[in-house]
Amino acid sequence: MMWTREEAQKLAERILSLSRFPECTVTLAASEQANVRFANNGITTAGFVLERSVTVTSTRDGRSGTAQTTETDPAGLEAVVRRSEELAALAPPNPEHMPPLGPQEYPETGKYDEATARARSPEMVPHIAAVIEAARKNNLVAAGFFLRSATVRAVANKNKLFGYNRSADARLTTTMRTPDGTSSGWAGQPSLRIAEIRGSEIAARAIDKCLRWRKAERLEPGAYTVVLEPTAVGDLVGRMGFAMDARAAEEGRSFLSKKGGGTRLGEKLFAEFVTLRSDPFDPRLPALPWTGELLPSRRIVWVENGVVRNLVYTRYWAAKTGKEPTGFPGSLVMEGGEGSVEDLIRQTERGLLVTRFWYIRIVNPQTLQFTGLTRDGLFVIENGKVSRPVRNLRFNDSPVRLLQNAQRAGRPERVQGAEGGSLVVPPLVSTGFQFTSVSDAV
Amino acid sequence: MISRRLFLGSSACAAAELFGAPRDAKQPSAELEKLAQTALREARRLKATYCDIRINRYRDQTVSVRLSPERGTGRTLEVPSVSDQESFGFGVRVIARGAWGFAASPVVTEQEIARMTREAVAVAEANARIQSRLVVLAPTRAYRDRWTSPFERNPFEVPVAEKLELLRAAAAEVKKEKRVFASAAMLMFHSEDKYFASSEGSSIQQLVVHTIANLSATAVDLARGISRTRNYTPPPLEAGWEYVPKMNFLEHAPRIRQEVLEHLAAPPVEPGKKDLVLMPSNLFLTIHESIGHSTELDRALGYEANFAGTSFLTPEKMGKERIGSDIVTIYGDRTYERGLATVAYDDDGVKTTRFPIIEKGIFKHFQTIRDQAHLIGEKESRGCCYADSWASVPFQRMPNVWLAPGPPEVTLEDLIAGVDDGILIEGRGSYSIDQQRYNFQFGGDAFWEIKGGKKRGMISRVAYQSRTPDFWQACDGIAGPSYWEQYGSPNDGKGEPMQTNSVSHGCSPARFRQITVIRTD
Numbered sequence: 001m002m003w004t005r006e007e008a009q010k011l012a013e014r015i016l017s018l019s020r021f022p023e024c025t026v027t028l029a030a031s032e033q034a035n036v037r038f039a040n041n042g043i044t045t046a047g048f049v050l051e052r053s054v055t056v057t058s059t060r061d062g063r064s065g066t067a068q069t070t071e072t073d074p075a076g077l078e079a080v081v082r083r084s085e086e087l088a089a090l091a092p093p094n095p096e097h098m099p100p101l102g103p104q105e106y107p108e109t110g111k112y113d114e115a116t117a118r119a120r121s122p123e124m125v126p127h128i129a130a131v132i133e134a135a136r137k138n139n140l141v142a143a144g145f146f147l148r149s150a151t152v153r154a155v156a157n158k159n160k161l162f163g164y165n166r167s168a169d170a171r172l173t174t175t176m177r178t179p180d181g182t183s184s185g186w187a188g189q190p191s192l193r194i195a196e197i198r199g200s201e202i203a204a205r206a207i208d209k210c211l212r213w214r215k216a217e218r219l220e221p222g223a224y225t226v227v228l229e230p231t232a233v234g235d236l237v238g239r240m241g242f243a244m245d246a247r248a249a250e251e252g253r254s255f256l257s258k259k260g261g262g263t264r265l266g267e268k269l270f271a272e273f274v275t276l277r278s279d280p281f282d283p284r285l286p287a288l289p290w291t292g293e294l295l296p297s298r299r300i301v302w303v304e305n306g307v308v309r310n311l312v313y314t315r316y317w318a319a320k321t322g323k324e325p326t327g328f329p330g331s332l333v334m335e336g337g338e339g340s341v342e343d344l345i346r347q348t349e350r351g352l353l354v355t356r357f358w359y360i361r362i363v364n365p366q367t368l369q370f371t372g373l374t375r376d377g378l379f380v381i382e383n384g385k386v387s388r389p390v391r392n393l394r395f396n397d398s399p400v401r402l403l404q405n406a407q408r409a410g411r412p413e414r415v416q417g418a419e420g421g422s423l424v425v426p427p428l429v430s431t432g433f434q435f436t437s438v439s440d441a442v
Numbered sequence: 443m444i445s446r447r448l449f450l451g452s453s454a455c456a457a458a459e460l461f462g463a464p465r466d467a468k469q470p471s472a473e474l475e476k477l478a479q480t481a482l483r484e485a486r487r488l489k490a491t492y493c494d495i496r497i498n499r500y501r502d503q504t505v506s507v508r509l510s511p512e513r514g515t516g517r518t519l520e521v522p523s524v525s526d527q528e529s530f531g532f533g534v535r536v537i538a539r540g541a542w543g544f545a546a547s548p549v550v551t552e553q554e555i556a557r558m559t560r561e562a563v564a565v566a567e568a569n570a571r572i573q574s575r576l577v578v579l580a581p582t583r584a585y586r587d588r589w590t591s592p593f594e595r596n597p598f599e600v601p602v603a604e605k606l607e608l609l610r611a612a613a614a615e616v617k618k619e620k621r622v623f624a625s626a627a628m629l630m631f632h633s634e635d636k637y638f639a640s641s642e643g644s645s646i647q648q649l650v651v652h653t654i655a656n657l658s659a660t661a662v663d664l665a666r667g668i669s670r671t672r673n674y675t676p677p678p679l680e681a682g683w684e685y686v687p688k689m690n691f692l693e694h695a696p697r698i699r700q701e702v703l704e705h706l707a708a709p710p711v712e713p714g715k716k717d718l719v720l721m722p723s724n725l726f727l728t729i730h731e732s733i734g735h736s737t738e739l740d741r742a743l744g745y746e747a748n749f750a751g752t753s754f755l756t757p758e759k760m761g762k763e764r765i766g767s768d769i770v771t772i773y774g775d776r777t778y779e780r781g782l783a784t785v786a787y788d789d790d791g792v793k794t795t796r797f798p799i800i801e802k803g804i805f806k807h808f809q810t811i812r813d814q815a816h817l818i819g820e821k822e823s824r825g826c827c828y829a830d831s832w833a834s835v836p837f838q839r840m841p842n843v844w845l846a847p848g849p850p851e852v853t854l855e856d857l858i859a860g861v862d863d864g865i866l867i868e869g870r871g872s873y874s875i876d877q878q879r880y881n882f883q884f885g886g887d888a889f890w891e892i893k894g895g896k897k898r899g900m901i902s903r904v905a906y907q908s909r910t911p912d913f914w915q916a917c918d919g920i921a922g923p924s925y926w927e928q929y930g931s932p933n934d935g936k937g938e939p940m941q942t943n944s945v946s947h948g949c950s951p952a953r954f955r956q957i958t959v960i961r962t963d
Binding site (some may be wrong): 001033035036037038039040041042043044045046047048049050051052053055064065066067068069070071080081084086087090091092094095096120121122125128129132141143145146147173174175177181184186196223247250251252255257258259260261317321337358359360361362363364366367369371372373375392394396398420436437438439440441442 | 502512513514519520521522524525526527528529530531533541542543544545546547548549558562564565566568569571572573574575601602603606610623624660662663664665666667668669731743744745746748749751752754756829833835837872873874875876877878880881883885902903905911938939946958960962963
């Protein structure tokens with residue numbers, strides 16, 4: 001199931017040999033996943049899941065069609081190639097079609113840990129046992145999820161382009177609640193190495209949050225200074241990556257559009273210390289060696305010392321504008337300082353400490369205004385100390401303003417929020433964050 | 443390896459088939475039944491007390507056309523996109539030592555089915571060591587049946603060229619006006635050919651076909667630095683190609699062309715408490731988020747506490763808690779014709795049902811599945827089990843959840859006439875709700891001011907915020923059955939790993955008094 005480089009290359013060549021069109025691109029994907037869910041202090045469901053797919057894009061005279069299958073027997077492969085060609089033959093030419101790339105030198109991103117890729121119940125269940133035991137000791141109720149995945153990806157085309165990559169990843173998260181449902185705390189840890197995941201440490205953090213958040217009081221919504229824990233920063237900053245597109249900026253549809261035309265490339269939009277880059281070589285983050293358009297992944301600085309340094313260029317838009325294509329901003333790293341969340345709290349006279357956000361949705365794509373809610377631990381900070389728990393609040397604000405008003409940052413770490421991807425971000429202090437209503441939810 | 447012919451059918455009768463035997467077949471495929479026996483046998487041998495296997499084929503086709511100006515020349519470019527995905531595999535679920543185990547693979551052979559059944563049992567045995575309670579299944583009858591969702595013409599057999607031409611024509615009609623920056627049109631077809639067999643004797647094959655579409659317009663004002671969109675989204679339904687002409691893209695294209703420009707010029711809302719008249723294309727998502735999710739039993743019992751959240755509704759509130767005003771009655775229903783979640787049997791093999799969730803404002807019933815019904819003292823499941831893939835664990839998912847219409851004599855005009863200062867909202871916009879389904883904020887696709895009982899011009903930058911019970915208790919008018927429309931969401935997320943569910947929410951336009959409206963960016 002999990003193709004080796006040789007097997008993947010052989011399979012890709014076989015598929016390409018079936019192609020009758022001048023252009024053909026093949027993507028192979030296979031994954032093996034072991035996961036365990038738990039709730040109410042017991043395991044609920046768990047699975048061992050194998051998946052794979054073959055995706056074929058055929059193109060002739062700028063007319064393209066894409067087909068995907070999970071069947072890799074001769075009939076299945078023949079069928080998927082023919083289907084992509086049938087679709088292409090019927091499609092009108094795509095005026096934005098780019099010619100296929102030739103052979104590429106893909107970097108080695110080295111994100112495959114054998115122990116993570118092979119872990120099963122004996123490696124995973126003891127951590128869950130530790131979480132549940134800690135919950136019981138504190139008279140709390142634990143729910144959570146432990147996932148490890150191993151993935152193979154390969155790409156190939158008729159121009160002798162070939163790439164192969166193996167990766168593995170793991171994450172354990174838990175939510176601790178009081179039996180009466182009046183308090184909740186969350187903690188999680190994603191890691192490329194399952195050996196680094198510590199169920200007991202994650203449990204201790206979630207328990208601490210849950211115990212401290214008991215008897216939360218109502219706080220009037222309004223603009224507050226916030227100390228965001230790294231997960232909360234990732235929840236918002238990760239979403240800015242999606243909005244850095246050069247085309248949308250030039251076409252007047254983005255926060256990076258200049259009024260009257262043009263883009264804000266080169267402008268200082270953010271606080272001085274804000275530097276945001278894509279780094280496929282960061283040892284903490286998963287990364288593919290190629291971009292969505294099959295160019296080699298590389299380090300790119302998007303924001304440097306508060307200045308917008310790069311926008312996202314597709315191959316088509318780069319050709320139109322004489323720029324280098326960038327690929328989508330994956331493997332995001334935001335630089336920070338040395339301090340911990342506690343250090344940032346000590347330096348804050350009055351503000352709110354946010355554990356994480358939930359149900360974040362775009363309100364205005366132009367300004368990147370989002371709405372969402374705090375969850376699993378919200379506290380008032382007074383005179384450099386956490387003074388009291390408060391009920392959850394809904395915000396209506398933007399990561400752009402968050403980074404404009406940012407005051408200081410702590411030590412970055414890898415995070416993975418409930419709804420977004422993985423990135424490396426620091427805890428952050430920012431002023432004037434807009435909360436608009438109170439939520440009774442726990 | 444199972445033959446593709448099994449699902450694809452022979453060319454001789456292709457017109458009458460989708461993936462399997464003729465559409466009027468009454469029995470599941472004999473080849474699938476034989477394959478399933480391998481799992482059931484192996485599970486029995488390993489002393490599993492329950493086993494089911496799903497052998498499923500999914501197909502998804504997306505066809506779209508975007509019209510936007512070429513950089514530099516301003517010439518309109520037509521950019522097509524065509525993709526077609528198939529996914530085929532099986533998932534085996536067992537109960538061993540009182541715990542669930544699951545394993546799935548895309549290699550559909552007897553040997554692999556036997557191997558993955560052993561894996562599922564091994565998973566269950568590992569889990570059994572840390573279980574808070576033994577799995578208990580509510581009883582169900584054994585069924586041997588075949589069911590197909592209603593459709594006349596298989597959308598996957600319609601030539602792509604015909605689809606592209608229809609979309610191109612609609613997008614071109616929208617783009618006719620120069621001030622419309624870009625337009626886009628999209629058709630999506632989804633099918634699930636699902637086979638289910640259980641150790642309790644069920645053997646069920648079902649075919650579901652969904653047809654989904656959208657037409658959009660984008661306008662940009664570079665000088666003011668703003669852009670706006672307007673969409674025409676026909677209700678996504680269980681239907682085939684015959685539904686597409688009825689969407690009347692060309693009739694709606696000039697309207698959204700006009701309305702996107704109106705939206706671009708529309709003044710911002712004055713925030714404050716306002717009366718809202720919500721059209722079905724907007725209200726469906728509010729029903730989904732506030733009522734659909736809060737009445738899921740697995741959430742109420744804490745099974746989703748780490749991800750989707752719990753609920754403000756708990757079992758002791760059943761039959762007592764007031765959620766809405768007297769005129770609010772809401773059903774859970776996987777039997778309603780053309781609903782996206784409509785099937786004959788759920789992924790537990792339970793015959794689907796219709797049941798009141800809210801009756802005259804009072805919370806009546808949770809959505810349930812076999813392994814949780816007994817936890818609230820119920821004798822049988824309400825048939826709300828679903829897995830989004832052969833590779834996914836079946837769990838409790840939302841049925842179609844619909845709001846009963848008001849009396850026949852109540853018209854949309856009546857609702858508007860009763861509003862002094864309010865807003866009429868159409869279409870889907872931004873949506874967000876907390877993890878217990880109390881506090882929500884919804885936008886919309888288009889907003890019209892209502893002043894002195896009359897619908898006026900368009901306004902912009904509107905979102906409404908409320909708390910679920912406050913909102914539904916503020917409902918004082920629902921239009922009659924002739925206004926009732928079934929909108930839906932094809933991508934509802936829940937569970938870890940996250941799964942998506944397609945679900946419909948029918949309703950008539952309804953009025954809500956004094957809801958907080960904010961002005962967005």
